[in-house]
Amino acid sequence: MDKVVLKLDDLEVMANKEDTILQAALDHGIYIPHLCYHPDLKPFGGCRLCVVEIEGRGLTISCKAPVEEGIAVRTEGPEIDKMRRVAAELLIVNHYSECLQCARNTDCKLQDIAAYIGIEEGRLQRLKRTARDLPLDDSNPFFIRDPNKCVLCGICVRTCEEINGVGAIDFAFRGLDTRISTLKDKPIVESRCESCGECVVRCPVGALVPQNMRKPEREVKSICPYCGTGCGIYLGIRGDKIVSARGDRDSVVNKGQLCVKGRFSYDFVNHPDRLTTPLIKRNGVFVEATWDEALDLVTAKFKEAQEKYGPEALAGLSSARVTNEENYLFQKLLRSLGTNSIDCCARL
Amino acid sequence: MTNTVDEIAGAGAILVTGINPTESQPVIGYRIRQAVRNGAKLIVADPRRIQLAEIADVHLQFKPGTDIALFNALAHVIIKEGLQDQEYIETRTQDFQHLKKMVEKYTPDYVAKITGVAAEKIITAARLFAQADSGSIFYAMGVTQHTCGTENVVALTNLSLLTGNLGKPHAGMYPLRGQNNVQGACDMGCLPNVLTGYQPVHSDRDTGTYWQRLKGAVSRQPSAVSREEAGADSSVIESIEFDEPISLNMSVSDTIRAKFSRAWGVELSDVPGRTIAEMFHYFPHRRSRIMYIMGENPVLTSPQAELVREALEDMDFVVVQDIFLNETAQYADVVLPAASFAEKDGTFINTERRVQLIRRAIKPRGDSKADWEIIQELANRFGLNWNYSSAEEIWDEVRELTPHYFGGMSYERLDAGGLQWPCTAIDHPGTPILHKSKFARGIGQFSTVEYRPLAADATDEDYPFILTTGRKLYHYHTRTMTGKSDGLNSLIKEERMEINPQDAEGLGLDAEDTVKVTSRRGSIKSKINLTDRVPPGLVCMSFHFAESPVNVLMNPAVCNMSVASGLKSCGVRIEKA
Numbered sequence: 001m002d003k004v005v006l007k008l009d010d011l012e013v014m015a016n017k018e019d020t021i022l023q024a025a026l027d028h029g030i031y032i033p034h035l036c037y038h039p040d041l042k043p044f045g046g047c048r049l050c051v052v053e054i055e056g057r058g059l060t061i062s063c064k065a066p067v068e069e070g071i072a073v074r075t076e077g078p079e080i081d082k083m084r085r086v087a088a089e090l091l092i093v094n095h096y097s098e099c100l101q102c103a104r105n106t107d108c109k110l111q112d113i114a115a116y117i118g119i120e121e122g123r124l125q126r127l128k129r130t131a132r133d134l135p136l137d138d139s140n141p142f143f144i145r146d147p148n149k150c151v152l153c154g155i156c157v158r159t160c161e162e163i164n165g166v167g168a169i170d171f172a173f174r175g176l177d178t179r180i181s182t183l184k185d186k187p188i189v190e191s192r193c194e195s196c197g198e199c200v201v202r203c204p205v206g207a208l209v210p211q212n213m214r215k216p217e218r219e220v221k222s223i224c225p226y227c228g229t230g231c232g233i234y235l236g237i238r239g240d241k242i243v244s245a246r247g248d249r250d251s252v253v254n255k256g257q258l259c260v261k262g263r264f265s266y267d268f269v270n271h272p273d274r275l276t277t278p279l280i281k282r283n284g285v286f287v288e289a290t291w292d293e294a295l296d297l298v299t300a301k302f303k304e305a306q307e308k309y310g311p312e313a314l315a316g317l318s319s320a321r322v323t324n325e326e327n328y329l330f331q332k333l334l335r336s337l338g339t340n341s342i343d344c345c346a347r348l
Numbered sequence: 349m350t351n352t353v354d355e356i357a358g359a360g361a362i363l364v365t366g367i368n369p370t371e372s373q374p375v376i377g378y379r380i381r382q383a384v385r386n387g388a389k390l391i392v393a394d395p396r397r398i399q400l401a402e403i404a405d406v407h408l409q410f411k412p413g414t415d416i417a418l419f420n421a422l423a424h425v426i427i428k429e430g431l432q433d434q435e436y437i438e439t440r441t442q443d444f445q446h447l448k449k450m451v452e453k454y455t456p457d458y459v460a461k462i463t464g465v466a467a468e469k470i471i472t473a474a475r476l477f478a479q480a481d482s483g484s485i486f487y488a489m490g491v492t493q494h495t496c497g498t499e500n501v502v503a504l505t506n507l508s509l510l511t512g513n514l515g516k517p518h519a520g521m522y523p524l525r526g527q528n529n530v531q532g533a534c535d536m537g538c539l540p541n542v543l544t545g546y547q548p549v550h551s552d553r554d555t556g557t558y559w560q561r562l563k564g565a566v567s568r569q570p571s572a573v574s575r576e577e578a579g580a581d582s583s584v585i586e587s588i589e590f591d592e593p594i595s596l597n598m599s600v601s602d603t604i605r606a607k608f609s610r611a612w613g614v615e616l617s618d619v620p621g622r623t624i625a626e627m628f629h630y631f632p633h634r635r636s637r638i639m640y641i642m643g644e645n646p647v648l649t650s651p652q653a654e655l656v657r658e659a660l661e662d663m664d665f666v667v668v669q670d671i672f673l674n675e676t677a678q679y680a681d682v683v684l685p686a687a688s689f690a691e692k693d694g695t696f697i698n699t700e701r702r703v704q705l706i707r708r709a710i711k712p713r714g715d716s717k718a719d720w721e722i723i724q725e726l727a728n729r730f731g732l733n734w735n736y737s738s739a740e741e742i743w744d745e746v747r748e749l750t751p752h753y754f755g756g757m758s759y760e761r762l763d764a765g766g767l768q769w770p771c772t773a774i775d776h777p778g779t780p781i782l783h784k785s786k787f788a789r790g791i792g793q794f795s796t797v798e799y800r801p802l803a804a805d806a807t808d809e810d811y812p813f814i815l816t817t818g819r820k821l822y823h824y825h826t827r828t829m830t831g832k833s834d835g836l837n838s839l840i841k842e843e844r845m846e847i848n849p850q851d852a853e854g855l856g857l858d859a860e861d862t863v864k865v866t867s868r869r870g871s872i873k874s875k876i877n878l879t880d881r882v883p884p885g886l887v888c889m890s891f892h893f894a895e896s897p898v899n900v901l902m903n904p905a906v907c908n909m910s911v912a913s914g915l916k917s918c919g920v921r922i923e924k925a
Contacts, residue, residue, distance in 0.1 A: 324696070
């Protein structure tokens with residue numbers, strides 16, 4: 001890839017020719033406030049927070065300005081600060097912020113911005129939105145949409161369109177009434193939304209958060225147990241429960257993407273209906289048994305049938321759900337017992 | 349799959365047929381949509397107007413069961429207009445002239461009458477597919493679950509060969525796998541005729557095996573082949589390597605059985621095993637007497653499910669090993685509680701042949717155990733003396749016995765990211781694209797398959813509708829997993845058979861009515877969903893809900909080559925219940 005060299009606040013940095021100034025800065029650990037920029041999406045230029053000055057040319061928004069050989073960029077300055085402060089303060093006053101009650105607390109881009117520009121005590125108090133006056137949309141069982149916290153960055157709209165090609169939501173209404181809406185402003189569950197949660201993952205604030213979110217204490221890398229795509233996941237664990245799942249961005253298969261089942265549907269693992277002990281049917285009713293009782297009975301019955309009918313009487317249905325190692329042992333056992341009658345649902 | 353998920357977004361043209369990826373493999377569905385945004389031409393060939401049809405350049409809405417006629421017509425147009433990849437055909441394939449002769453009669457006008465698809469649409473689709481730089485073909489059960497399933501696939505393969513699309517990036521065949529490890533179950537030899545890596549088990553002393561017939565069968569000693577020489581071939585599936593070279597007049601399967609018998613310390617049978625349909629055979633004396641069922645739910649997934657229930661009841665002894673007491677477990681004599689995917693280590697193989705590690709995240713529930721531990725305890729009760737202490741040890745045995753697929757895939761390498769088979773040596777990079785420089789069998793074979801009307805379960809006066817089956821985004825198979833999610837259940841809580849409003853009106857049905865659906869084998873009840881996703885005359889149900897077990901209705905007739913069941917269409921009658 002072709003490289004160019006430019007100056008960022010007097011630091012000489014090398015960037016890919018296709019990069020924008022914002023990308024180059026973030027790649028080099030230089031923070032420029034931004035809200036509507038997301039590395040997975042095309043630049044949008046909506047929030048105006050990433051404004052910078054290219055020396056000799058004036059102000060520009062860095063998420064849309066391509067890097068060029070030899071340019072010198074300033075990320076701070078009186079004019080920049082003034083513009084940025086106005087844009088940021090307008091966002092902050094319009095944002096319903098009860099941070100401690102917010103699922104995105106400590107992981108919020110608006111908090112980052114507020115911390116960066118610095119908010120004087122009292123200055124915004126008079127203008128601040130203090131009530132959650134717009135109705136929540138909790139129609140989807142997996143996530144909540146809270147327009148009181150929305151900063152209109154459009155990341156959800158663009159994710160739905162650019163990442164998944166669904167297009168369930170868009171900007172609607174005008175001026176102060178602008179908000180993100182489904183077609184005809186219906187609850188999200190009645191729209192063409194596919195509940196994949198990609199927008200929830202990318203929302204920079206608490207406007208889109210999972211229902212009943214609980215942060216995991218640790219994460220374990222695994223593979224989604226549903227269809228054959230084989231998406232890489234990280235299971236979030238608390239105690240002995242799965243409380244979350246997220247896509248593995250390093251997986252060459254899904255690159256972090258997941259569908260509704262892969263992201264939200266692990267209730268079955270910790271479900272009370274899980275079998276926890278061997279069962280033996282006695283007089284038509286299942287009775288709990290020890291492993292020894294159950295396995296001894298299976299062994300005796302297998303041997304009995306083999307003597308009565310020959311090894312061919314035994315057959316096994318293996319599973320497209322268990323591991324390779326288990327499938328291998330399953331057919332090894334049956335073949336070792338003298339039968340090749342092993343099949344799986346691949347034939348269905 | 350010949351190619352990878354990652355390549356989809358760069359495809360020039362995509363043909364989607366007999367699969368609904370936005371609901372059954374959503375992430376692949378997203379990729380196809382992305383490809384379209386990147387400029388790919390999309391052709392959807394499906395009797396239903398699936399979601400992808402809305403963004404397709406052309407939708408070939410053919411009558412169920414007329415797939416072969418349609419695919420042959422596409423081949424006809426490609427050849428007639430000279431759009432085939434002549435150089436590829438000459439250098440890499442054989443018997444093109446037979447195909448050319450066979451498809452002559454499949455003119456767009458002739459096939460329009462059979463399929464109900466306008467001739468112009470067939471011509472447009474053929475041009476779009478053949479004129480693109482690369483073309484990939486996505487298909488699944490809608491193609492294979494027919495009594496002519498294998499022939500459907502052959503007809504599709506002809507299209508791929510004709511346009512030179514096998515063995516290059518962004519192209520190839522994408523038979524999408526529906527389950528996390530269905531690929532692995534097959535690769536591990538959970539089939540009645542093969543061991544791991546498709547090593548044949550049947551006696552072949554009279555006929556020779558597939559490999560012998562096609563490859564001349566004289567295997568090289570691994571040590572006799574230099575790395576350079578092997579390197580040239582590293583992108584194609586190698587034949588099985590033997591300790592001793594074997595000559596043409598020896599049996600490959602005898603050698604393989606000897607290899608496994610030695611490794612396992614048992615004498616292996618060369619009697620072919622029963623397929624799933626044969627285990628539950630119509631005639632009781634031909635069924636199995638003892639069933640060991642691990643992680644399957646055939647009571648809901650098999651065609652004419654009544655037969656499966658009857659067979660299970662009739663058997664001497666049934667063992668079910670599962671994480672839930674599913675519908676099949678009700679017929680068990682003993683139920684063994686298994687650990688879920690989150691409670692054990694191991695590997696899955698995805699639809700693109702990628703072997704990937706899963707890791708134990710939590711401990712098994714209650715007294716449940718990982719399936720491999722249960723199987724081992726059982727084996728030791730038969731005196732087999734197994735002694736595996738981890739999934740990795742088992743995997744290393746698989747690698748040793750299946751070097752032509754997994755030889756190079758150590759857990760250490762897999763931990764760093766998945767690898768695609770074949771991966772024959774520890775320094776082999778894996779194989780993202782199959783058939784690159786040559787085909788597994790050497791030369792690409794055109795085969796001729798003719799369309800014949802499906803006699804098995806046609807419509808008539810008594811059964812005027814065609815019933816097909818599909819999947820829904822919010823549920824998975826028989827709902828043993830997704831049925832436990834309150835969220836998913838709230839999104840879709842019951843089966844609703846898709847029926848065209850025109851048909852509903854003719855039958856005097858309202859949106860909230862329940863209908864009785866009757867086939868030649870039984871009847872079930874279902875709510876309805878009035879939608880033009882299905883054309884008049886066609887209805888569609890999923891097999892997710894035990895309350896509307898659609899497979900009860902289906903014909904157990906099988907494809908005579910793959911022995912797969914024709915689960916995708918049958919004649920039905922619909923009445924208000």
